[in-house]
Amino acid sequence: MKSSRLALWVLAALLGACAHPVKSPTGAEGLRHAEHRSSAADFDPCGPEEQEREMLCGSLRVAEDPDDPNGRTIDLGIVVLPAIGEKTRQSALFHLDGGPGLAATQAADFYLTDPVGREFRSGGDVVLVDQRGTGKSNALHCPATEDNGPLDEMYPVAEVAACRTELEAQADLTKYGTWYAAGDLDRVRRALGYEQVDFWALSYGTQLAQVYMKRFPERVRTAFLVGTVVLDNRTPLFHAAASQRVLDLVFFDCHTDASCRRTYPDLRNDWKRVLARLEDGPVEAQRLNTEIGEKMIVEIRRGPFGHAFGGLLGTGASQRRVPWLIHRMAEGDFDVFVEALSFGTSPYAEGLYLSIACSEATSRIHSEDVIGATHGTFLGAWRVRQQMQACSRWPQATLPREFFEPATAEVAVIVLSGGRDTSSPIGAQRVCEGLPRCRFLTVPHLGHTYFDAGEWTGGECPDRIALDLYRKASVEAVDASCLKTMEPPSFFVD
Numbered sequence: 001m002k003s004s005r006l007a008l009w010v011l012a013a014l015l016g017a018c019a020h021p022v023k024s025p026t027g028a029e030g031l032r033h034a035e036h037r038s039s040a041a042d043f044d045p046c047g048p049e050e051q052e053r054e055m056l057c058g059s060l061r062v063a064e065d066p067d068d069p070n071g072r073t074i075d076l077g078i079v080v081l082p083a084i085g086e087k088t089r090q091s092a093l094f095h096l097d098g099g100p101g102l103a104a105t106q107a108a109d110f111y112l113t114d115p116v117g118r119e120f121r122s123g124g125d126v127v128l129v130d131q132r133g134t135g136k137s138n139a140l141h142c143p144a145t146e147d148n149g150p151l152d153e154m155y156p157v158a159e160v161a162a163c164r165t166e167l168e169a170q171a172d173l174t175k176y177g178t179w180y181a182a183g184d185l186d187r188v189r190r191a192l193g194y195e196q197v198d199f200w201a202l203s204y205g206t207q208l209a210q211v212y213m214k215r216f217p218e219r220v221r222t223a224f225l226v227g228t229v230v231l232d233n234r235t236p237l238f239h240a241a242a243s244q245r246v247l248d249l250v251f252f253d254c255h256t257d258a259s260c261r262r263t264y265p266d267l268r269n270d271w272k273r274v275l276a277r278l279e280d281g282p283v284e285a286q287r288l289n290t291e292i293g294e295k296m297i298v299e300i301r302r303g304p305f306g307h308a309f310g311g312l313l314g315t316g317a318s319q320r321r322v323p324w325l326i327h328r329m330a331e332g333d334f335d336v337f338v339e340a341l342s343f344g345t346s347p348y349a350e351g352l353y354l355s356i357a358c359s360e361a362t363s364r365i366h367s368e369d370v371i372g373a374t375h376g377t378f379l380g381a382w383r384v385r386q387q388m389q390a391c392s393r394w395p396q397a398t399l400p401r402e403f404f405e406p407a408t409a410e411v412a413v414i415v416l417s418g419g420r421d422t423s424s425p426i427g428a429q430r431v432c433e434g435l436p437r438c439r440f441l442t443v444p445h446l447g448h449t450y451f452d453a454g455e456w457t458g459g460e461c462p463d464r465i466a467l468d469l470y471r472k473a474s475v476e477a478v479d480a481s482c483l484k485t486m487e488p489p490s491f492f493v494d
Contacts, residue, residue, distance in 0.1 A: 043080065047112060055112055056080045059136065060191050062184055064175050072172070076184055077136025079105045079128040080192070081112060081121055088123040090195040091221045093470065094185060095128050096205030098227070098449075100178075100356045101348030103135025104128040116463050123471065124198070129188050131208070133176040133352030140167050140176065140351030150308040150341045151300055154383070155390035160354070164394060167351045174397035176355040182212040186219060198470050199223040202449060203423065204356075207231055210407040210431065217409035222473050224466040225415045227448040230427035232404040235361035236387055237369060240379035243310040243422045246319070246447075247271075247378065250420075253445075253491075254323045260491040264323045270330035275378065277329075278302040285334035287343070298338055303382030308341055310379050313422045316445045316488040317452035324492045358391035359399065406434035412475050413438040416462055418446030439475035441465070445488040458485035 047055030059075040095111075097104045105128045110117040120126055130137040142163035145155065167173060185208075189197055198221050201209040206228040213220050229235075254260035254267055264270065277283060283300045312318050312325070321340075328336045365388060374381040413435050417428040419442055432438040443450075443462075453459030461482035468478045 043078075046079075051112060054081060055108060056082070060188055062132075062187055064132075064138075064172060066180070066183060074132050074138045075136070076132065076188065077103070077105055077130035078188060079108050081108065081126040081128075083124050084118060084121045085123070087125075089221070089470075091198050092125040092127045092189075092192065092194045093120055093198045093200060094189075095126065096199055096201035096208050097131075098203030098205055099134075099348055099353060100131065100204045100208075101134060101350065101353040103130045103137075103139070103347075103349075105130050105135050106347070116460070119463075119467055120200070120470075122467075125194075127188065127192065127194075127197075129185060131181045131352070132184055133171075133355065134349045138171060139349045140171060140173070140355065142167075142350035142354075143345075145350045146346040146348065148346075149298075149343050150311065151298055151304045151338075153304070154307070154386040157389065157393065160390045160393050163351055168395075171351075173351070173355045173395045174359070176352055177359055177397050177399070178208050178211050178356060179215075179400060179403060181208055182215050185212055186216050189219060195219075196221040199225070200466060201225050203227040203229060206431070207233075211403070213407040213409040213411055213435075214402070214405070217407075217411065220409060220411045222412045222469050223414075224469055225413065225428075225431070226450065226462070227421060227424055228415050228417065228428035228431050229424045230430055231406065233361060233424070233427060234364050234369075235357055236383050237365050237373050239310070239383065239423060240374040240377040240381070242424075243313055243379050244377040246313050246420050246422045247322070250313070250319050250322050257491055259493055260323055263491075263493040264327050267323055267326060270326050271378075274326060274329045278305055283334050285338045287335070287338040287341075300334060300338070303380070303386075306379040307383050309337070310422060312340055313420075313447065315447035315449055315452040316418070316420055317447075317455040319420060319445075319447065320489050321492045324494055327494070354390060354394045355397070357387065358394045359397040360403070362387050362391045363396055406431065408434055408436070410437055411435065412469065412473050414465065414469050414475055414478065415440050416446075416450075416465070417442045418448060418450075419444040420446060421448045423448050437475060439478070439480075441480055441483060443483060443486055446486075455489045457487040458482060461486050 043056040043058035045052040045055065046057035047053065056079070058078050060078060061073050061075050063069045064072040064074050095104050095107055097107065108128055111120060111126045132138060133140040142159065144159040145163060196219050199209045201223065206225040209223050209225060210231055213223070251267055254264060278300065279302060284297055285300055286295045287298050289296050312322065325337055325340065365384065370381050370384050374384060415428050415432040415438060417440065429440055432440040450462045453462065464482055465478055465480050469475065472478060
C-alpha cells in the first residue's frame with residue numbers, strides 16, 4: 001500500500017528500475033473480432049519503430065457503475081505485449097502494480113526491452129491494464145497534492161477539499177475501489193479471449209489479485225505475489241511499527257558486520273542525536289534544484305522527516321546506506337539526507353489512492369488505536385493523522401460484506417516475502433495460509449520489493465521463481481533453491 005508510495009517513488013529515481021514486475025482469436029485480434037466490438041477501441045501497434053508490432057495499445061469501454069449500464073462510462077487503457085515464440089498456454093500474464101494509484105501501462109518498457117521482461121512473454125501474452133482512476137482510465141489526479149515534496153505536509157486540508165470538488169465533476173469517487181477494478185480485469189480478459197490469467201502483483205496489486213481470486217477463482221491459473229498485503233489491513237496504522245522493526249534490524253545487522261560496526265560504532269546513539277535535533281525544531285538543509293541548476297534551502301520538520309526516512313528503508317539495498325546517512329546527520333550534515341530523496345511530481349493518482357485507501361482501510365482506524373500502534377516509533381503518528389484527516393473529507397464507498405474475507409481459491413500461488421519489509425512483514429504469511437495451493441517463500445534481508453535485485457548476489461532469483469511458476473502451474477514443482485544464494489550488497493561505509 002501507499003506506505004511504500006514514497007519508497008517506490010524514491011527507489012524508481014535511485015535505482016532506475018521498472019516494476020515488474022484457444023482456438024478462437026486471442027489478444028488484440030480477439031478484441032477486434034469480439035461480439036461487443038462497439039464497446040472497444042481497435043488495438044494498434046504502438047511500440048518503437050523497430051519493435052512496432054511487439055506492443056499493441058487500445059481500450060475497452062466499461063460502465064463506471066456496473067449496476068447502471070446506461071450511466072457514465074470509462075475507457076480502460078490497455079497495452080498487450082504479444083507472446084514471443086509459440087504460445088504454450090491459453091492464459092495471459094496480467095501485471096498488477098502497487099500504490100494504489102500507479103498506471104500499469106508504465107511497466108510496458110520492461111516487458112518490451114528488458115531481457116528478463118521479455119522472458120515473461122515466453123509462452124503467452126503480457127497484458128497491462130490501467131486500473132480505473134489511473135493512467136488512461138479516467139485518471140483521478142490531484143495535481144496540487146502530487147506536486148508536494150517529500151518534506152511537505154502530505155494532505156493539506158484545502159488541497160484535498162478542492163481536489164474532491166474537481167474530481168466529482170468527472171467521476172463518482174465511490175465507484176473506483178478494488179471490487180470494481182477486479183470486475184474490470186475480468187471484462188478485459190473476456191474481451192481479449194483468454195481462458196485464464198496469471199498474475200504478477202506487487203504491494204496493493206496483491207490485494208487486487210486476492211479480490212479477483214475471490215470473485216473469479218476459476219479464471220486464475222497462477223499468481224506470484226510480492227510485498228503481499230492482507231485485505232483487512234488498516235493502512236497506514238501499522239507502518240510505523242513495521243518501519244521501526246526494520247530500522248532495529250538494520251542496527252543489528254550493522255553491529256554484526258565487522259566493517260559496519262567499526263565505521264559506525266555508536267550508531268544507535270547517533271540516531272538518538274538526529275531525532276533530538278529534529279525535536280528541537282526544524283532543520284535547514286540544501287538541495288540542488290535541477291530545473292534551475294542552483295542550490296536552495298529546504299526545511300526539514302520532524303513529522304515529514306520520519307515519513308521520508310521510512311521511505312529510504314524500502315529495499316534491502318537502500319537499507320545498507322542507512323547507517324552512513326544516520327552518521328552524517330548526527331554530525332550535522334542533513335544535506336545527504338535531502339539528496340537521497342526524490343523531488344518532483346508524484347507518478348501516483350492521489351484521487352484514486354484516497355478513493356481506495358479511505359474506504360477500504362483508513363476508515364476502520366479509530367483515534368484510540370493510533371497512539372498504541374505508533375508509540376515509540378521514529379515515524380510516530382504523523383502519517384496516520386495526515387491520512388485520517390484527508391479521509392474525513394473524502395467520500396466513502398459501501399463495500400460488499402465479503403470484501404475483507406480472505407481468498408480461498410484453488411490457485412497455484414507463491415507469496416514472496418521480505419524479512420526487512422517495512423509495510424507487510426506479517427500479513428503475507430496469513431494470506432498464504434488461507435490459500436490451499438499457496439507456497440510461502442521468504443528472503444531474510446529483502447525489503448518490500450526486489451527492484452534492487454541488480455545490487456544483490458543472486459538477485460535474478462525471484463524472477464526465475466516466477467517464470468518457473470508460470471511454466472509449471474504447480475507450486476510444488478517450482479525450484480526455489482536459488483533463494484539460498486541471495487545476499488544483499490555490503491553496507492556502505494565512508
